[in-house]
Amino acid sequence: MIETRGFRILRAFGLVFLTLIVVVPLYVILTTSIKPLQDVRGLFQWFPSEITFQPYVDIWTTVPLAHYFTNSLIVTVFATTLSVILAILAAYALSRFSFPGARSFSLIVLSTQMFPGILFLLPLYLIFTQIQRTVGVQLNGSYLGLIITYMTFSLPFSIWMLSGFFAAMPRALEEAAMIDGLGRFGALVRVVLPVARPGIIAVAVYCFITSWSEVLFASVLTNADTRTLSIGLRAYASQTDVYWNQMMAASVVVSLPVLIGFLIVQRHLISGLSAGAVK
Amino acid sequence: MKKSRNIRWAALAATAAVSTAALTGCGGTGGTGGSADPAELEGQTITYWASNQGSSISMDEEVLGESIDRFTEATGVEVELEVIPWPDLYNRILAAVSSGEGPDVLNIGNTWAVSLQSSGAFIPWEGDALEAIGGQERFVETSWATGGAEGQAPTSVPLYGLAYSLYYNTAMFEEAGIEEPPATWDEFIETAKQLTKDTDGDGEIDQWGFTLAGQRVSNNAHQAFVRGMQNGGELYTEDGQPDFTNDGVVAGVTQWLDLMDENGVVDPSNAEFTDGSQLPPELIDGRAAMMFDQAAGKTFAAAEFEDFGVAPIPMNSADATGKEGTQSHVAGINVSVFANSDAKDAAIAFVGHLTSDEEQKTLNAAYTSLPVVTSAMDDPAFDTPEMAAKKVTYAEHSQPMPLFPSEGQMETLVGEAIAGLFADIAQGEEVNEEDVRAALEDAQAQMPAS
């Protein structure tokens, strides 16, 4: 949009409004994380009676958080990378070629988003068990099982979204590149991907967060060795005690890598056609 | 012989050469797996899924890790321990049962026992297996009964025992001049009314006689069961048909709801509570004087709160016995061996270890739960006021929740019906016995045909 004075005013008010919406629950999470446990009970207090960073110390021992952190990182990074690569390939095929079955493929992939995950869970476990027995690849309780699960979960949206981004790009770009001697693959890597960068970044962030915060499948597909952060977080609520302050502190810690990562890559959301144009 | 088992095991480990002979001399009650020869167990590995009993997963890993070390030393069996958080345990078990891919030994909530029994996924405790854990006579009778449906060999063995007790804030009692915890339901309501008051004179009640978690489905179902029993009603007929609307159950549920409604001794805001962990802070902060709980002692201890007393759950009449004298369901955790286990003997031996007298003392003392074997009950670890009160309730005043496969559905449906009524009361509606009956009737209509 063009920055008229009206737009600037709208922007100022709009951003304040949106910031408020975001910040209110955030304030609850942050203040709870620095309150002593007894402060969390009783009538909500706008300010902590005393500020303590003890919850941030305790979280590492109540639950083996560092271990879960590593697990989550391994699973998420692999799942995201693979998912984005697979989605790029499939989306490119769908947006650049017209072939029998393309539409069915899209629709079948879409239909997977219409079935409740809770009904997938046991069948998937059964299939993993079957694969383990016949092929001998350990999937239940292993990183691999969780990685391929998460990778697949984010594929449908990624494929649909990226094929839109690719389709929106003029073909002349790659055709010029192909004439210049780059093969189709070269054109994809050198021309299409840079131009589609905002879309790819957005989709990667989606894959990352989806895998990072998934609970249901992780609760059944992991064991003590491979348990992920999102499962670990719930462990602050044990049968008898709920360490609200630690839970909130842990969730701040857990979200930080995602946010720092995003802060770094968000500038790449800006680029688009102009930056990636030929030459 | 049973009492010296662990010592004997240690000795066995030291003198491996004579171990076989020594055990044979023990007649198989040593808990090392009945027909199995300990030399055969040596070197086997089993997986154990434990529930989260302590204040954190790490604490469980520590407590159970030590117990497992003792087992490994005595038998040479390695145990891979996984402590599973409560929200995940049930789904993990379902996945294991349906795929046949699971642990060798696992903990279950004892109210799941009958449902899981009917799946056929766990070994029945009879014959050699039963002998290997020392026979059922060792166990507290009511806790043994939670292991499965009547008339069938149980598929789970009790491990940790729990029972509801009345916890009260002694400082508030003292301040109100109340000397004894109430013994009957009428006294209980009187006491609660006395303790419900406006302490700062702003015209609003800020101290309540009793606190409960209105949206906590399982607890509501337990209370329907206990209060129903005290009023002479049961949730199932003898032949396993749901019977939620008999007079006894309706009267019992009404008593429970009236605490908030008619008697007005429960803060309506409690109708919103979904979790039992929300109750202890009410007592600690002086917002409520009494509550029912299975193991609040360790929560209070963790909060360094000492002004609490423990008493049996009040009954309709103080000297009631039998079903009318029910104060709690037999709460607790059971342990099962997976039928698909390829190290069954080692798994059975491990269950024998966990339920041995020594381990029962150590584990239950660590978790402030009750031993499930009679001979461990007398250990001084269970003589604290809290434990002493629970011991009596557990052994003499508790009944297993209905032992039918649809028990789980019953808990959900009855618990939800009561949660809904609490919500109505909190929002200002009056709920009478007819409303209770209608809600329970609705719940019963949703029960699967059996």
Add this chain to the structure above:
Amino acid sequence: MTTHATAPTSATEVITTGRRGRGPTPATGRRRRRTLFPYALIAPAGVMELLIHIIPMLLGVWIAFLSLTQLSIANWVAAPFVGLQNFITSLDPAGPIGSQFYGALLRTIFYTVVVVGIAWSLGIFAAVLLNSKFRGNGVLRTLFLVPYALPGFVTTIAWAFIFNQRDGMLNRLLVDDLGLLTERPFWLLGGNSLIVVIVVTVWQFWPFAFLMLLAALQSIPDEVYEAASLDGASLWKQFTGITLPMIRHANVVLLLMLSLWVFNQFDVPYLLFGPASPEEATLISPLIYQQSFNNWNFGVGGALSVLLLVVLLIASAFYIRLVMPKGQTIDD
């Protein structure tokens, strides 16, 4: 700003191509290539989808025709086949499950429309505002992503703190601090509970819409707006005339996916209310969960899921027809 050869140079051109669905330009046309190359490209994704998504889903569909309870779960291959019985049970309006199913279905549709509507509006608003250049832009972008990045479990608990009747922040604000109300209303019980589920879901999902729309807005060259503002188009005109048509594809996909996810929402009500949602806030997914896992009736759970699948397939087909004129494929 350098432009490449085919970048649209006027607003009108953009709008026309936008309306056409922004597919391949007529000059290049659509070529039918009888090669295996595209199949090789979709194969990896296809195989994984088949293994992890499709086959489990088909198993789920098959379960709908079985009597799968605790008696048969351990050997579920041998579970008795009951034909359409589970569907009859699920759809019988007089029966205990059917009576809940219809209510929950209507409520879930209402809930989905409201949540997606608000989340999308907030998302596009934020995306348009943050698509412009100013200081602090990156920080705000990151801040707005926070609700989406936080673990949903914690987010929901934080909201439960806020909506708590006696001690919550909202009632403290309304009753104690501002004195707007004298009685503390219940938010997590009764009719208000649906509002709470909506608020929590919107809060979690709108940043996702924001992220995707922001990425989509990047494909609109500034020149387009420059041309339009020279023509004197108002902000609103630019928004409806340029922005929306140009991000049409992203919108189509976003709205579709968002609706499907929100429709299947399970976590938020489960974490807010525990296993017993207030009747006024019972959505379809928790109902399925309850039938399958609490009631050990996987057959009925499966049947409900299949019904859901059918409803969503029909709705999606209508939607795709509606937003994509005939002859156009989805990926145009």
